[in-house]
Amino acid sequence: MSLIRKMTLFVASFSALLLSGCGDDIKYNMREGVTEISREVYELHMIAIWxxxxxxxxTFGVMFYSMFAHRKSKNPNPAKFSHSTAVEIVWTAIPFIILIALAVPAVGLLIKMEDASDSxxxxxxxxxxxxxxxxxxDGDDNLANDVxxxxxxxxxxxxxxxNAGSGFSGVKIEDDNYLLEVDNPxxxxxDKKVRFLVTSDDVIHSFWVPDFSVKKDAIPGFINEVWTKVDEPGTYRGVCAELCGQDHGFMPIVVKVLPQNEYDAWYAGKVAEAEAGPDLNERTMSQLMAEGEAxxxxxxxxxxxxxxxGNGPFPSLVxxxxxxxxxxxxxxxxxxINGVPGTAMQAFGSQLTEAEIAAIITYERNxxxxxxxxxxxxxxxxxxxNGGGE
Incomplete structure (x- = not known):
């Protein structure tokens, strides 16, 4: 097969793959999303693609034409010239104009994406x-009822x-939301502007929800700001987009967008839970062991x-x-409760309830x-x- 034919087939295959992602079944393309920002990002992306x-x-057309029209068999005596000033001006000016034409809407969109005011x-x-x-x-940047x-x-x-050995044992996992489901979304x-203040407690993470065009790094000691306003109720999924450790793929993001009345009811329930306080009821050993195992x-x-x-740096409990x-x-x-400074052992005192901590310790010791x-x-x-124990 000739070089020209190989290159032609490559370009045709690549074009078919590219165009397959531009139709209704967007399998290889960026998501259009469900926010005004995400749609503008998608439109700018499509302009850049085209x-x-x-x-x-x-470029390839000129290259293929030149290879064919000026091949050695047809033109054994090559032309003798060094350069063309006019051509050099053209191929410098055109890319510059294209970059400026793309940069203007891109910069405007970036400024809009960073404006989290009036949330x-x-x-x-x-x-x-x-x-x-x-x-x-709440509006004064204080915890809203400790939700x-x-x-x-x-x-x-x-x-x-x-059970599947993390997907490498040949066991097929058919759940579409495998590793993309959480206990508390x-x-x-x-239709409300929601501002996210993104930070981290340990290493660098990244909060990414593709349908919102929201992606912001979570860095210890820093607070980064991003926002969204979702047009359509539904459940939207994302992931941590930073390599944050061995279980990086095990911290998904699930966002439920509810109509205002349903959101108000959910929020009222969370406020009631916070006001009810922790569950400090005494438990039997069998209850503690069952809750502790879970x-x-x-x-x-x-x-x-x-x-x-245990596993590697994580000690055995046996x-x-x-x-x-x-x-x-x-x-x-x-x-x-307090963790071990300088190690991977986190302080779970603020992460778990009193009942969960009591059950875990009881379970580990029995x-x-x-x-x-x-x-x-x-x-x-x-x-x-609360300082009342030993």
């Missing part, structure tokens, strides 16, 4: 390894990941493994001094053959967190 297509057709709602978004925390803030919660990967996706109202699998098993034997040593209960509780008999109640954790 400019590139035209440039490519002209109807502000939400603090904080990234953790590997979860998101959402805090609803805050964490959003973790749902247990079904965790179970599928373990972010909820916002439709909470351990959600929050702890990715590091310490489902069998408690028969260790931390778990079974004399007087170790106090240190165990302190470690879970699972996998540890059998210490220790039982921790939510009230004990509450007293310690």
């Amino acid at each position: 400019v590139c297509v035209v440039i490519g057709i002209i 109807d709602l502000t939400i603090m978004v904080k990234g953790y390894q590997w979860k998101w925390e959402y805090k609803y803030i 805050r919660f964490f959003s973790n990967l749902d247990q079904a996706s965790r179970d599928m990941s373990r 972010l909820v916002i109202p439709v 909470a351990y699998n959600k929050y702890c098993s990715s590091c310490h493994m489902p069998n408690g034997e 028969g260790t001094e931390m778990i079974t040593g004399e007087g170790s209960l106090t240190k165990h509780i302190d470690t879970v 699972a996998w053959g540890n059998d210490t008999g220790d039982k921790v109640q939510p009230q004990e954790i509450h007293d310690i967190k």
Whole structure:
């Protein structure tokens, strides 16, 4: 096959692939999204794509014509000239004009994307390894009735990941939302300008929801600002777009956009939960173990493994001094609540409820053959967190 024919086939194949993403079934193209900003981004993207297509057709057309019309067999004696000033001016001026023509609307759109003023709602978004925390803030940038919660990967996706060996064992996972579902989605109202204040508690994360054209880095010690105004109720999904650690792919983002009346009802429920306070009811050992196993699998098993034997820098919890040593209960509780500075062990005191912490500690001290008999109640954790314990 001749070189010209090979190059022609390549251009034809590439063009077919490009055009296949420009039709109604947008399989290879950018999402148009559900916000005014996302649609403007999509339109600018399509303009740039078609400019590139035209440039490519002209460039390759001239190149192929030159290769064919001026081939050695037809013109054995090449022309002798060094350059053309007019041609050089043209091929410098045209790209400059194209860049300016694209830059003007792009800069205008970027300025618009950065303008989060006059927002109807502000939400603090904080990234953790590997979860998101959402805090609803009122107009004075204070916590709105202390409505805050964490959003973790749902247990079904965790179970599928373990059963499928993270997708590398040949087991086919047919769930369309595999690794894209959470236990507590972010909820916002439709047709309201929502400002996100994005930061991180540990390493750099990135808050990305493609349907909103929202992508902002979450950096420890910094607060970045981005906003959205969604036109259509629905459920929209995103991910952390920064390589933030071994479970980077296990911290998805799910946003539920509700009509105003449904949002108000949801928000009122969250306010009522916050005002009700923590559940400090005493539990039996069987209740603590059942709740502890569920909470351990959600929050702890990715590091310490489902069998408690640890993994790399994450220590084992089976028969260790931390778990079974004399007087170790106090240190165990302190470690879970306050973490271990300088290590990957996070402080879970502000991330989990008193009931979850009590259940996890009880479970870890009585699972996998540890059998210490220790039982921790939510009230004990509450007293310690509020300075009333030892």
